[in-house]
Amino acid sequence: MSTPTGDTGNGDQQLGKSRRRPSWLWLGHQEGLRASVIAVISTVVVFGALALVVVNSPEWPRVRDQFFNPDDFKASAPDVFGGFILDMQMFVISMVTIPTFALLIAVMRSFRGPAFFPVRLLATIYVDVLRGIPLILLVLLLGFGVPALQIAGTPGGALFWGVTALTLSYAAYTAEIYRSGIESVPESQRASARAMGLTQWQTMRYAILPQALRNVIPALMNTVVSLQKDVALLSILGVREAVREAEIYTARTFNYTSYVVATLLFLAVSIPLVRLVDWYAVRDRMRRGSVGTY
Amino acid sequence: MAMVRLDKVEKSYGDTHVLRGIDLAVGEHEVVCLIGSSGCGKSTLLRTINLLDPIDGGTITFAGQEITARGVDANAIRRRMGIVFQSFNLFPHLRVIDNVTLGLRRALGMKKADADERAMTLLNQLGLGDQVDSYPNKLSGGQQQRVAICRALAAEPELLLLDEVTSALDPELVGEVLSVVRRLAGEGMTMILATHEMAFAKEVADNVAFLHGGVVHEQGPPEEIFGDPQTERAQDFLRRLREARRI
Ligand SMILES: Nc1ncnc2c1ncn2[C@@H]1O[C@H](COP(=O)(O)OP(=O)(O)OP(=O)(O)O)[C@@H](O)[C@H]1O
Ligand SMILES: [Mg+2]
Numbered sequence: 240m241s242t243p244t245g246d247t248g249n250g251d252q253q254l255g256k257s258r259r260r261p262s263w264l265w266l267g268h269q270e271g272l273r274a275s276v277i278a279v280i281s282t283v284v285v286f287g288a289l290a291l292v293v294v295n296s297p298e299w300p301r302v303r304d305q306f307f308n309p310d311d312f313k314a315s316a317p318d319v320f321g322g323f324i325l326d327m328q329m330f331v332i333s334m335v336t337i338p339t340f341a342l343l344i345a346v347m348r349s350f351r352g353p354a355f356f357p358v359r360l361l362a363t364i365y366v367d368v369l370r371g372i373p374l375i376l377l378v379l380l381l382g383f384g385v386p387a388l389q390i391a392g393t394p395g396g397a398l399f400w401g402v403t404a405l406t407l408s409y410a411a412y413t414a415e416i417y418r419s420g421i422e423s424v425p426e427s428q429r430a431s432a433r434a435m436g437l438t439q440w441q442t443m444r445y446a447i448l449p450q451a452l453r454n455v456i457p458a459l460m461n462t463v464v465s466l467q468k469d470v471a472l473l474s475i476l477g478v479r480e481a482v483r484e485a486e487i488y489t490a491r492t493f494n495y496t497s498y499v500v501a502t503l504l505f506l507a508v509s510i511p512l513v514r515l516v517d518w519y520a521v522r523d524r525m526r527r528g529s530v531g532t533y
Numbered sequence: 534m535a536m537v538r539l540d541k542v543e544k545s546y547g548d549t550h551v552l553r554g555i556d557l558a559v560g561e562h563e564v565v566c567l568i569g570s571s572g573c574g575k576s577t578l579l580r581t582i583n584l585l586d587p588i589d590g591g592t593i594t595f596a597g598q599e600i601t602a603r604g605v606d607a608n609a610i611r612r613r614m615g616i617v618f619q620s621f622n623l624f625p626h627l628r629v630i631d632n633v634t635l636g637l638r639r640a641l642g643m644k645k646a647d648a649d650e651r652a653m654t655l656l657n658q659l660g661l662g663d664q665v666d667s668y669p670n671k672l673s674g675g676q677q678q679r680v681a682i683c684r685a686l687a688a689e690p691e692l693l694l695l696d697e698v699t700s701a702l703d704p705e706l707v708g709e710v711l712s713v714v715r716r717l718a719g720e721g722m723t724m725i726l727a728t729h730e731m732a733f734a735k736e737v738a739d740n741v742a743f744l745h746g747g748v749v750h751e752q753g754p755p756e757e758i759f760g761d762p763q764t765e766r767a768q769d770f771l772r773r774l775r776e777a778r779r780i
Pocket of ligand 1: 546549551570571572573574575576577578697
């Protein structure tokens with residue numbers, strides 16, 4: 240039970256310390272003040288050295304003007320930020336459409352019995368095909384292809400079809416996550432729900448899914464993190480989101496600072512998101528570890 | 534008239550022919566104990582009765598209706614039976630009270646208030662009144678099994694199936710569960726129970742069925758089966774239990 244920090248604490252305190260709640264900046268096991276000091280010093284040294292190498296490189300002044308120009312930063316920021324708002328809107332919409340559609344597919348795939356074979360087959364084909372198409376191709380095919388068909392009554396916008404492509408592709412992956420969660424629930428749970436006279440659907444809804452979803456929250460959160468960035472793919476359709484706006488600015492001024500603006504905006508959202516996912520994953524592990532399997 | 538009747542019931546899992554023609558009749562208010570060595574098919578038999586496992590041959594009749602016939606609404610039949618499993622199988626994400634009311638509300642369509650009231654009455658009767666808001670993993674094995682019994686009783690079943698309900702319990706917790714079963718037997722509940730508790734079987738059973746080779750090899754009142762078994766297999770089985778001091 241002793242640690243190399245030479246403490247005078249008793250065993251109970253040790254236990255308390257190792258069980259402390261994970262902080263939002265949980266980066267792994269760090270014990271004691273000495274360890275923290277070492278961590279800070281080595282971080283400063285490593286990043287300082289890296290910065291020196293970059294700043295002293297022969298082409299740095301030119302790169303600085305092209306990528307980190309304060310004037311261009313100010314000039315491009317409003318448009319890029321406006322585009323980024325659109326990115327976040329698409330992100331939020333997809334966060335509703337993807338889980339909903341994915342759940343439908345996962346449940347379709349999990350129904351038992353010969354009567355449901357066509358349903359299972361359909362869901363399986365869907366997942367296999369959609370997981371096999373690179374997202375960028377799907378975005379191009381739907382974004383340019385469907386509007387070109389000019390089918391009466393279909394929405395024509397690239398924005399609409401872009402988000403649809405995103406939804407269709409991500410739903411295939413997300414459905415697989417759900418399905419792994421559904422399959423992680425022991426068969427005996429299904430048996431006791433059916434034994435009460437619940438239908439297959441009710442069993443899924445009230446007994447299986449609540450447990451399945453809890454099991455896959457960390458995996459789902461990771462999907463959210465990559466989705467937050469992949470909305471930028473819709474720029475290839477000409478949707479005027481952040482990357483597209485940055486591109487427009489660059490084409491006009493031959494200066495790349497607008498890309499840095501877009502990068503910073505995406506980071507501003509994704510870093511807290513990633514921290515949140517990590518924090519949750521650790522908390523989840525701890526909770527399971529202390530409670531044990533049920 | 535028998536409440537439950539099995540005629541030549543057959544069941545295979547792949548190449549394992551588990552049930553090879555089970556004949557069994559259980560009268561109303563009767564308690565029948567299934568005994569037999571591990572793997573002889575006691576659990577399988579109970580699962581076929583509440584239609585969790587489809588049978589491959591024979592018929593099962595329940596309250597005058599052939600429930601293994603085509604087109605029978607299995608959910609409707611299951612609502613009239615209760616089953617309790619060896620490993621409790623409570624829903625870990627639901628509080629005790631919600632475990633008990635889930636079937637009432639979703640399968641029987643009862644209102645929440647009515648379902649809660651009925652569940653509370655049952656839970657109180659089984660000494661779980663102060664656990665209603667707990668989650669199952671906070672309870673002892675004995676408490677969990679009593680919750681599972683409440684859950685099975687909630688829909689006021691005509692038949693209760695109990696599958697080795699004390700096997701997963703620590704010895705000191707067996708008594709609290711058995712006393713519940715004893716009380717149910719006293720109240721006239723029709724029950725089929727698979728059990729390794731021979732002393733208990735002797736006490737509560739009206740009839741004991743010894744399963745061997747996929748059939749009911751010998752059956753009769755407990756005094757006869759335990760006191761004077763006729764078949765060699767039953768004699769063997771009981772002798773081995775005696776040697777292991779299980780009787
Ligand atoms: N779902 C299943 N799939 C395949 N084989 C099974 C399945 N369920 C049971 N079996 C097999 O059927 C046989 C009977 O099993 P069952 O659980 O009914 O026995 P049991 O009498 O209840 O035994 P125990 O006293 O150990 O509980 C065993 O050989 C078992 O391996
Ligand atoms: Mg068994």
